Amino acid sequence: MTNLALIASSTFSPNLWSDLRDMWQYSFMQHAFETGTVIALVAGIVGYFVVLRRLSFAAHALSHAGFAGAAGAVLIGINPLFGLLSFTSLGGLAMAALGKKAASRDVQIGNVLAFMLGLGVLFISLYKGYATEAYSLLFGEILGISTTNVFITIAAAILILLAVIVLYRRLLFTSLDEDVAEAKGISMLGMNIAFMLLVAVAVSVSVEVVGVLLIFALLVTPAAIAQQVTKNPRHGLIVSALVALIATWFGLFISYYAPYPVSFFIVSLVFATYLIVRLIKHLTAQ
């Protein structure tokens, strides 16, 4: 019986506290909340800079590179997370070498993206195991996350958050004003490499929750919402992380009662929030 089917039998009761206690009895739900929390924070924070740098498409392409890596790892029988991390990191380094051109190289990036997806499909078809592996990579499967991956994800998240704290002002400067930042002595290549590696790790861990195809849900939409609601970058980081966090928690909570994928609920929640924010902005601007 899958985890999704196991919890699908749960019904909503007026006593939320009792429901939460029941939910917490399942170790996979505990893992999902623990991992989902750190991943949402990381994706919300790194995603804020992705949107500022107009690298949404590049980040999306990185997740496809990760898909090929993860499918290759599944094929040779190692942890897919390692395949994800290695392929996204290599892709990130290549994009860092492109610098600000990465944001405007849609065609080249699109070509690599399509090839990586094709490579992933080949690896999956060569794999003689279950089709659920492919499904998990494409759409996420946080309810099936292993204890090992919980630890790897938390360790990666702590490293990313520490790196963002240390690099914050330089990341912001190079995101908003590359020419002046360079004149002020900041190495653009160094910052591009550091940032794209952060994105690579953030993408890799986010794939566990929302999958390759829904990566925008955690990495781009919460940041886009934050940029609509605040002009202050520090507040923007907090809003972006909170939106990703609340959507992930609610997605997990709703999925406890409904037999549908968690990633669907997360995507729907952030998308609805984005629409509402845009609508309010549009109405208040008139």
Added chain:
Amino acid sequence: MKQLDSPNIVEAINLSAGYDSTNIWRDATFSIKSGEFVGLLGANGAGKTTLFRLLLGLELPTQGSLTVLGETPKRGNPRIGYVPQRHSIDSDSNIASIEYVRLGTFGNKWAFALGKKAKHELSQAHKALALVDASNLARRPLGELSGGEQQRVFLAQALVGKPDLLLLDEPLASLDIRREVQLIQLINNISKSTGVSVILIAHDINPLLPVIDRIIYIANSKVAAGKPAEIVTSKKLSELYEAPIEVLHSSSGRLAVLGVEEAIHHD
């Protein structure tokens, strides 16, 4: 602002710039004194921005020597304020202008500024905006501002570190004549009141002529530098552009240069 041992803010001797073995321009010898307002002119691709990159320490000269603020140019010199030429500002950018200004002097620091440090950063940024008469723009997103307003914010960003030398790359581009004159006047007032030396890249010399102390022309790989009265003559400019250039003197003693655009297009 710090006092310099040498009165010259910039000193170039037989300076040449280029890529690989090709010189974009060569044998430039000039100096700029503290508090001077300098116009840097020439056609597109003549190498005006390259001179800025040499002054900023982002590129090395191919020949000759260059001294900036008493030392060899170095990357990240906090005593230089820089406004690059920005081709387009993201109109979706919702970041407040004050945040851009703040980055001008604190953007290359590590981590977050907290408590008193954060307040100090913010107060410096507000002072810089006040200096360019743009305090009202502090909370407005840069993407929503007009071209003239954006230039004021960029100017504040360059001034926030209280520089000794200000490098402005085509700040007048895309401004109408009225805003062009207003911005030049503002920059001149700041230069006179704070003592900061200014080098401003422009295409048209005419709006700059009433305020500049010195002029640098780059054309046909040659560089001519000096006081406007020495450089802005028909003979000198015609030699430089290798085409007929007229310099008119009005009854009030003002100069106007004609024919540069045609000479550039003819090239």
